[in-house]
Amino acid sequence: MNEKEIAELRRRFRPEKTSITHIRGCCVNENREIVSQFDQSLALLSQEESEKFLSLLRKTLSGGIGKNLVDITFTTQQVADSPEHRLLMALRSSALKDEQAVQTFFQQVIGSLSLEGNYLILLARDAYDVPYRSRDGERQDDASAEVFSYLLCAVCPVKQTKPGLSYHIRENEFCTPVPDWLVSAPELGFLFPAFDERTTNLYNALYYTRDTAENHPEVVDALFRSPIPMPASAQKETFQSLLGDTLGADCSLEVVQAVQEQLCQLIQEHKECRQAEPLTLSKGTVTCVLRSCGVSDRHAESFDGKYDEAFGPDAALSPGNLVDTRQLELRTPDVTIRVSAERGDLVDTRVIDGVKYILIRADEGVQVNGVNVQIS
Known part of the structure; x- marks a missing residue:
């Protein structure tokens, strides 16, 4: 329906x-x-x-x-x-x-x-x-x-x-x-x-x-x-685990952002077309999305096999169950950062003097505990 x-x-x-x-x-x-x-x-x-x-x-x-x-x-x-x-x-x-x-x-x-x-x-x-x-x-x-x-x-x-x-x-x-x-x-x-x-x-x-x-x-x-079908929340967690396990050391911020942006774009295009039937993705479509985001053929083939084990070879998934269309969340053991899904360009990762950092561009309107602060 x-x-x-x-x-x-x-x-x-x-x-x-x-x-x-x-x-x-x-x-x-x-x-x-x-x-x-x-x-x-x-x-x-x-x-x-x-x-x-x-x-x-x-x-x-x-x-x-x-x-x-x-x-x-x-x-x-x-x-x-x-x-x-x-x-x-x-x-x-x-x-x-x-x-x-x-x-x-x-x-x-x-x-x-x-x-x-x-x-x-x-x-x-x-x-x-x-x-x-x-x-x-x-x-x-x-x-x-x-x-x-x-x-x-x-x-x-x-x-x-x-x-x-x-x-x-x-x-x-x-x-x-x-x-x-x-x-x-x-x-x-x-x-x-x-x-x-x-x-x-x-x-x-x-x-x-x-x-x-x-x-x-x-x-x-x-x-x-x-x-x-698997509950929607479990679909999202399973997809995230598959992506991380498949890519391993190649699972970068840029790749995860690109996957989210591609899936959000598919959802938006479906809304603009005003199609009555809900949007679902096959395993082949999901794999094509990964390849277009820079995932190597070797990793894409590995994702295919793990996808079958997790969801079943004929499973059709809603892209809205796989990613959060409203925000990008970055989490460490001590810090959680949430960014609007449309402003992923504000976030970057760097290694400075051997230390890993998450960088967020903050030109104006910065608040700490509700207090406006200046970055000098």
Whole structure:
């Protein structure tokens, strides 16, 4: 799915636009025990309460594609006949009224998820009458292309409020309120089926994870029996390690800067082209980038082999997961320097009298602890 398709579905999660009639919920304690369940009709809630439920669900369609939002792909055999796909289809086709399917789903999540404390599983089903769009992009609300029926799941931590003082105006006194439990933003969730090219794709789901360093692969395996790409943060760390290990003594500031600049340029060009599909890089493209940055053929071939071991030979990576597009960070055991990604030209390295230095050009506006200082 691309950003436009995700944004189109996100706009559905308003009380006046959604066709969600009820939400199934399951509260789980820290011992993985179900303490309560509910089948909540949105029509019986106030607008404020309804908006809060829909807001929690909507958050599972937020974040960066390839970072927080990851495509999950089913094989043809899974779609034809597999217990994981049958379960999702039963939930969808029954509009969450198949009680056995709902309970099976709750148990699969609980049995696979390792999450500290209490949490809430929310499950909703919506039917979207997709407006027709002509080739010129004009939307025609009176003409429908299809009805997109889908599930949306959100798993939200439930945390106890911190103790404190509250003031009661009527009684004119302070008191300690009774601790309460609040539902936090979703930790993970998913959309099924995918809304690819504004139509139903039963071969894909869109998986959400709040933390780019932890995507809970055990839940993905339990629900989809499908591999999930390495978390975005781990992709960046792995790429950095590969680059350093491959180049060894030839891994200079200039090479690392050049790689970052090349990848940032690819990202910028993709944005300017206004292409709907997310930008991904194959192993061959990444290797070409390294060669264009001055990496020798010997080192490039070594990078190829280590890339296969780390990511897999067919892995397509988002360049935004490999480098920081906003800043260049230089770190020593005692000092950390952050420079805007666009001003890498301000940084240089030198060896003076046998001592290694990082040099930063500082013409004006130099501050130390918030105090303007002069360099003379």
